[in-house]
Amino acid sequence: MSLLPRGGGLPAGIFLLLLISLTAPAQQKVPFSTLPDTTIKERVWILTGATAAVYGTGLAVLSTAWYKGYPRSSFHFFNDAGEWKQMDKAGHIFSAYFEGKYSREMWRWSGLPRKQQIWIGGLSGFAYQSVIEVLDGFSEKWGFSWSDMGANAIGSALLISQELAWDEQxxxxxxxxxxxxxxxxxxxxxxxxxxxxxxxxxxxxxxxxxxxxxxxxxxxxxxxxxxxxxxxxxxxxxxxxxxxxxxxxxxxxxxxxxxxxxxxxxxxxxxxxxxxxxxxxxxxxxxxxxxxxxxxxxxxxxxxxxxxxxxxxxxxxxxx
Known part of the structure:
Protein backbone atom coordinates (compact mmCIF):
# COMPACT_ATOMS: atom_id res chain seq x y z
CA MET A 1 0.00 0.00 0.00
CA SER A 2 1.32 3.41 -0.91
CA LEU A 3 1.29 6.08 1.79
CA LEU A 4 2.07 8.84 -0.68
CA PRO A 5 -0.65 11.02 -2.22
CA ARG A 6 -1.01 10.15 -5.87
CA GLY A 7 -3.34 10.94 -8.71
CA GLY A 8 -5.05 14.09 -7.48
CA GLY A 9 -4.06 17.70 -7.82
CA LEU A 10 -3.37 19.72 -10.96
CA PRO A 11 -0.96 18.20 -13.51
CA ALA A 12 1.12 20.54 -15.62
CA GLY A 13 -0.73 19.31 -18.71
CA ILE A 14 -3.76 21.44 -17.76
CA PHE A 15 -1.77 24.64 -17.93
CA LEU A 16 0.09 23.60 -21.08
CA LEU A 17 -3.18 22.83 -22.84
CA LEU A 18 -4.57 26.17 -21.71
CA LEU A 19 -1.48 27.99 -22.96
CA ILE A 20 -1.63 26.38 -26.39
CA SER A 21 -5.39 26.85 -26.68
CA LEU A 22 -4.92 30.58 -26.12
CA THR A 23 -1.77 31.15 -28.15
CA ALA A 24 -2.06 28.82 -31.16
CA PRO A 25 -4.43 31.12 -33.10
CA ALA A 26 -2.28 34.15 -32.38
CA GLN A 27 0.75 32.36 -33.79
CA GLN A 28 -1.19 32.05 -37.07
CA LYS A 29 -2.08 35.77 -36.96
CA VAL A 30 -5.77 34.88 -36.79
CA PRO A 31 -7.85 36.26 -33.89
CA PHE A 32 -8.99 33.55 -31.56
CA SER A 33 -12.58 34.81 -31.90
CA THR A 34 -12.54 33.90 -35.61
CA LEU A 35 -14.10 30.45 -35.61
CA PRO A 36 -14.56 28.98 -39.12
CA ASP A 37 -17.75 27.30 -40.30
CA THR A 38 -15.85 24.69 -42.32
CA THR A 39 -12.81 22.58 -41.60
CA ILE A 40 -9.44 24.19 -42.21
CA LYS A 41 -6.94 21.35 -42.68
CA GLU A 42 -3.94 23.47 -41.80
CA ARG A 43 -5.47 24.28 -38.44
CA VAL A 44 -6.29 20.63 -37.83
CA TRP A 45 -2.65 19.71 -38.39
CA ILE A 46 -1.46 22.55 -36.18
CA LEU A 47 -3.73 21.49 -33.34
CA THR A 48 -2.86 17.82 -33.78
CA GLY A 49 0.85 18.60 -33.58
CA ALA A 50 0.38 20.94 -30.64
CA THR A 51 -1.62 18.32 -28.73
CA ALA A 52 0.97 15.63 -29.43
CA ALA A 53 3.75 17.96 -28.29
CA VAL A 54 1.94 18.83 -25.06
CA TYR A 55 1.21 15.19 -24.26
CA GLY A 56 4.75 14.08 -25.08
CA THR A 57 6.36 16.88 -23.06
CA GLY A 58 4.03 16.38 -20.12
CA LEU A 59 4.64 12.66 -19.97
CA ALA A 60 8.40 13.10 -20.32
CA VAL A 61 8.40 15.56 -17.42
CA LEU A 62 6.35 13.16 -15.31
CA SER A 63 8.56 10.22 -16.15
CA THR A 64 11.78 12.04 -15.21
CA ALA A 65 10.55 14.26 -12.37
CA TRP A 66 7.51 12.79 -10.64
CA TYR A 67 8.71 9.17 -10.78
CA LYS A 68 12.39 9.98 -10.27
CA GLY A 69 13.77 8.30 -7.17
CA TYR A 70 10.99 5.73 -6.99
CA PRO A 71 11.79 2.13 -7.97
CA ARG A 72 10.21 0.73 -11.13
CA SER A 73 8.61 -2.70 -11.40
CA SER A 74 6.78 -4.92 -13.83
CA PHE A 75 3.29 -3.76 -14.75
CA HIS A 76 0.82 -4.42 -11.95
CA PHE A 77 -2.59 -3.33 -10.63
CA PHE A 78 -3.32 -1.54 -7.37
CA ASN A 79 -6.68 -1.03 -5.67
CA ASP A 80 -6.61 2.38 -4.01
CA ALA A 81 -10.37 3.01 -4.10
CA GLY A 82 -10.53 3.26 -0.30
CA GLU A 83 -7.67 5.72 0.17
CA TRP A 84 -7.65 9.40 1.11
CA LYS A 85 -11.44 9.57 1.52
CA GLN A 86 -11.52 9.56 -2.32
CA MET A 87 -9.99 13.03 -2.51
CA ASP A 88 -7.49 11.71 -5.04
CA LYS A 89 -10.42 10.51 -7.17
CA ALA A 90 -11.92 14.00 -7.03
CA GLY A 91 -8.56 15.26 -8.31
CA HIS A 92 -8.70 12.82 -11.23
CA ILE A 93 -12.22 13.92 -12.14
CA PHE A 94 -11.21 17.59 -11.99
CA SER A 95 -8.04 17.10 -14.04
CA ALA A 96 -9.71 15.07 -16.81
CA TYR A 97 -12.55 17.60 -16.96
CA PHE A 98 -10.35 20.66 -17.35
CA GLU A 99 -7.88 19.07 -19.73
CA GLY A 100 -10.86 18.12 -21.90
CA LYS A 101 -12.48 21.54 -21.51
CA TYR A 102 -9.52 23.52 -22.78
CA SER A 103 -8.81 20.98 -25.49
CA ARG A 104 -12.42 21.26 -26.68
CA GLU A 105 -12.12 25.07 -26.76
CA MET A 106 -8.90 24.72 -28.73
CA TRP A 107 -10.54 22.48 -31.33
CA ARG A 108 -13.26 25.07 -32.03
CA TRP A 109 -10.55 26.88 -33.99
CA SER A 110 -10.19 23.93 -36.40
CA GLY A 111 -13.61 24.27 -37.99
CA LEU A 112 -14.26 20.55 -37.62
CA PRO A 113 -17.92 19.51 -37.25
CA ARG A 114 -19.21 20.32 -33.78
CA LYS A 115 -19.56 16.73 -32.56
CA GLN A 116 -16.06 15.85 -33.73
CA GLN A 117 -14.67 18.82 -31.81
CA ILE A 118 -16.50 17.72 -28.68
CA TRP A 119 -15.39 14.08 -28.82
CA ILE A 120 -11.78 14.82 -29.75
CA GLY A 121 -11.41 17.57 -27.17
CA GLY A 122 -13.45 15.89 -24.48
CA LEU A 123 -11.59 12.60 -24.67
CA SER A 124 -8.20 14.31 -24.53
CA GLY A 125 -8.31 14.57 -20.75
CA PHE A 126 -9.24 10.92 -20.40
CA ALA A 127 -6.43 9.91 -22.79
CA TYR A 128 -3.78 11.97 -20.99
CA GLN A 129 -4.80 10.75 -17.55
CA SER A 130 -4.94 7.15 -18.79
CA VAL A 131 -1.36 7.23 -20.01
CA ILE A 132 -0.31 8.53 -16.58
CA GLU A 133 -2.14 5.56 -15.08
CA VAL A 134 -0.07 3.22 -17.26
CA LEU A 135 3.10 4.87 -15.94
CA ASP A 136 1.78 4.25 -12.43
CA GLY A 137 1.42 0.59 -13.36
CA PHE A 138 5.19 0.34 -13.76
CA SER A 139 5.95 2.10 -10.47
CA GLU A 140 6.60 -0.04 -7.41
CA LYS A 141 5.07 2.62 -5.15
CA TRP A 142 1.77 2.72 -6.98
CA GLY A 143 0.10 0.66 -9.71
CA PHE A 144 -2.57 0.79 -12.38
CA SER A 145 -5.83 1.73 -10.65
CA TRP A 146 -9.22 0.96 -12.19
CA SER A 147 -10.88 3.39 -9.78
CA ASP A 148 -8.61 6.16 -11.07
CA MET A 149 -9.63 5.24 -14.60
CA GLY A 150 -13.28 5.43 -13.56
CA ALA A 151 -12.70 8.91 -12.12
CA ASN A 152 -11.00 9.99 -15.35
CA ALA A 153 -14.02 8.76 -17.31
CA ILE A 154 -16.42 10.70 -15.06
CA GLY A 155 -14.51 13.94 -15.64
CA SER A 156 -14.54 13.52 -19.40
CA ALA A 157 -18.18 12.41 -19.43
CA LEU A 158 -19.24 15.51 -17.50
CA LEU A 159 -17.57 17.69 -20.11
CA ILE A 160 -18.78 15.79 -23.18
CA SER A 161 -22.39 15.31 -22.06
CA GLN A 162 -22.90 19.02 -21.38
CA GLU A 163 -21.36 20.03 -24.69
CA LEU A 164 -23.59 17.61 -26.58
CA ALA A 165 -26.73 18.60 -24.67
CA TRP A 166 -26.28 22.37 -24.26
CA ASP A 167 -23.16 23.38 -26.23
CA GLU A 168 -21.91 24.98 -23.01
CA GLN A 169 -20.76 24.05 -19.52
Missing part, protein backbone atom coordinates in the same frame (compact mmCIF):
# COMPACT_ATOMS: atom_id res chain seq x y z
CA UNK A 170 -23.62 24.91 -17.22
CA UNK A 171 -22.09 22.88 -14.38
CA UNK A 172 -18.35 23.39 -14.00
CA UNK A 173 -15.77 21.78 -11.76
CA UNK A 174 -13.63 24.09 -9.66
CA UNK A 175 -10.81 23.84 -7.16
CA UNK A 176 -9.80 25.63 -3.99
CA UNK A 177 -7.08 25.09 -1.41
CA UNK A 178 -6.02 26.64 1.86
CA UNK A 179 -2.81 26.05 3.85
CA UNK A 180 -3.05 23.72 6.85
CA UNK A 181 -1.13 24.26 10.07
CA UNK A 182 0.19 21.00 11.53
CA UNK A 183 1.40 20.75 15.14
CA UNK A 184 5.12 20.32 15.72
CA UNK A 185 6.35 16.79 16.19
CA UNK A 186 5.70 13.52 14.36
CA UNK A 187 2.50 14.82 12.74
CA UNK A 188 4.31 17.83 11.25
CA UNK A 189 7.14 15.62 10.00
CA UNK A 190 4.66 13.22 8.43
CA UNK A 191 2.82 16.08 6.72
CA UNK A 192 6.10 17.39 5.29
CA UNK A 193 6.89 13.92 3.98
CA UNK A 194 3.48 13.38 2.42
CA UNK A 195 2.51 16.82 1.21
CA UNK A 196 5.78 18.70 0.75
CA UNK A 197 6.98 21.86 2.44
CA UNK A 198 6.48 24.66 -0.06
CA UNK A 199 3.24 26.51 -0.74
CA UNK A 200 2.83 25.01 -4.21
CA UNK A 201 3.60 21.48 -3.06
CA UNK A 202 1.00 21.77 -0.32
CA UNK A 203 -1.53 23.27 -2.75
CA UNK A 204 -1.18 20.34 -5.15
CA UNK A 205 -0.65 17.47 -2.69
CA UNK A 206 -2.29 18.24 0.65
CA UNK A 207 -5.70 16.58 0.51
CA UNK A 208 -6.49 17.98 3.97
CA UNK A 209 -6.49 21.50 2.53
CA UNK A 210 -8.17 20.91 -0.83
CA UNK A 211 -11.81 21.29 -1.83
CA UNK A 212 -13.34 20.26 -5.15
CA UNK A 213 -16.54 21.96 -6.30
CA UNK A 214 -19.42 21.47 -8.72
CA UNK A 215 -20.53 24.98 -9.61
CA UNK A 216 -23.83 25.48 -11.46
CA UNK A 217 -24.66 28.69 -13.33
CA UNK A 218 -28.24 29.63 -12.41
CA UNK A 219 -28.88 31.88 -15.43
CA UNK A 220 -27.99 29.06 -17.84
CA UNK A 221 -30.96 27.09 -16.54
CA UNK A 222 -33.31 30.12 -16.55
CA UNK A 223 -32.30 32.23 -19.54
CA UNK A 224 -35.65 34.02 -19.68
CA UNK A 225 -35.08 35.42 -16.22
CA UNK A 226 -34.59 39.18 -16.03
CA UNK A 227 -33.39 39.33 -12.43
CA UNK A 228 -30.74 36.60 -12.24
CA UNK A 229 -27.18 37.87 -12.72
CA UNK A 230 -25.49 35.99 -15.58
CA UNK A 231 -22.40 35.37 -13.46
CA UNK A 232 -24.10 33.95 -10.34
CA UNK A 233 -23.37 30.30 -9.51
CA UNK A 234 -24.26 27.98 -6.65
CA UNK A 235 -21.51 25.51 -5.73
CA UNK A 236 -21.39 22.33 -3.70
CA UNK A 237 -17.97 21.25 -2.46
CA UNK A 238 -16.27 18.17 -1.11
CA UNK A 239 -13.19 18.01 1.11
CA UNK A 240 -11.61 15.90 3.85
CA UNK A 241 -9.43 16.42 6.91
CA UNK A 242 -7.42 14.57 9.54
CA UNK A 243 -5.61 12.29 7.07
CA UNK A 244 -1.97 11.29 7.62
CA UNK A 245 -1.97 8.24 5.39
CA UNK A 246 -3.96 6.71 2.60
CA UNK A 247 -6.11 4.48 4.81
CA UNK A 248 -5.30 5.23 8.46
CA UNK A 249 -3.25 7.47 10.75
CA UNK A 250 -0.56 5.00 11.77
CA UNK A 251 2.95 4.79 10.38
CA UNK A 252 6.54 3.77 11.12
CA UNK A 253 9.12 6.50 10.58
CA UNK A 254 12.62 6.21 9.11
CA UNK A 255 14.07 5.45 12.56
CA UNK A 256 11.70 2.50 12.97
CA UNK A 257 9.49 4.26 15.52
CA UNK A 258 5.81 3.36 15.27
CA UNK A 259 3.32 6.22 15.53
CA UNK A 260 -0.38 5.74 16.20
CA UNK A 261 -2.57 8.82 15.71
CA UNK A 262 -5.83 6.95 15.28
CA UNK A 263 -7.42 9.35 17.78
CA UNK A 264 -7.36 12.02 15.04
CA UNK A 265 -10.67 11.57 13.24
CA UNK A 266 -10.58 11.29 9.47
CA UNK A 267 -13.61 13.23 8.27
CA UNK A 268 -15.46 14.14 5.09
CA UNK A 269 -16.61 17.71 4.57
CA UNK A 270 -19.48 18.98 2.42
CA UNK A 271 -19.98 22.63 1.48
CA UNK A 272 -22.61 24.92 -0.01
CA UNK A 273 -21.53 28.34 -1.24
CA UNK A 274 -22.27 31.05 -3.83
CA UNK A 275 -19.79 31.34 -6.66
CA UNK A 276 -18.90 33.43 -9.70
CA UNK A 277 -18.74 32.28 -13.33
CA UNK A 278 -16.15 34.68 -14.67
CA UNK A 279 -16.76 33.60 -18.27
CA UNK A 280 -20.27 35.10 -18.03
CA UNK A 281 -18.83 38.56 -17.31
CA UNK A 282 -18.72 40.34 -20.65
CA UNK A 283 -15.59 42.11 -21.81
CA UNK A 284 -14.33 43.32 -25.18
CA UNK A 285 -10.70 42.93 -24.14
CA UNK A 286 -9.17 39.61 -25.09
CA UNK A 287 -6.66 39.73 -22.25
CA UNK A 288 -9.46 40.11 -19.72
CA UNK A 289 -11.38 37.20 -21.27
CA UNK A 290 -8.26 35.05 -21.07
CA UNK A 291 -7.81 36.00 -17.40
CA UNK A 292 -11.45 35.10 -16.72
CA UNK A 293 -10.94 31.65 -18.29
CA UNK A 294 -8.01 31.02 -15.95
CA UNK A 295 -9.83 32.33 -12.89
CA UNK A 296 -12.80 30.10 -13.64
CA UNK A 297 -10.76 27.05 -12.67
CA UNK A 298 -10.90 28.22 -9.07
CA UNK A 299 -13.76 28.66 -6.65
CA UNK A 300 -14.39 32.30 -5.79
CA UNK A 301 -13.83 32.99 -2.05
CA UNK A 302 -17.24 33.41 -0.45
CA UNK A 303 -19.27 32.51 2.65
CA UNK A 304 -19.85 28.75 2.92
CA UNK A 305 -21.95 26.35 4.95
CA UNK A 306 -20.07 23.19 6.01
CA UNK A 307 -21.49 19.88 7.20
CA UNK A 308 -18.99 17.15 8.05
CA UNK A 309 -19.25 13.41 8.61
CA UNK A 310 -19.25 13.90 12.39
CA UNK A 311 -22.53 15.76 12.09
CA UNK A 312 -21.01 19.16 12.86
CA UNK A 313 -22.34 22.25 11.08
CA UNK A 314 -20.13 25.31 10.55
CA UNK A 315 -20.63 28.65 8.84
CA UNK A 316 -17.49 30.14 7.28
CA UNK A 317 -17.51 33.90 6.69
CA UNK A 318 -15.05 33.38 3.81
CA UNK A 319 -13.95 29.98 2.57
CA UNK A 320 -11.45 29.08 -0.10
Missing amino acids: RIQLKFSSHPKNYPEGPVHEKADQLFGKTFWERTLKDYNGQTYWMSANLYSFHKNSTWLPRWLNIAVGYGADGMYGGRDNTWTDAQGVYHDYSHIRRIRQFYLSPDVDFTKIRSRKKGVRVLFQVLNMMKFPAPALEINSLGNVKLHAIYF
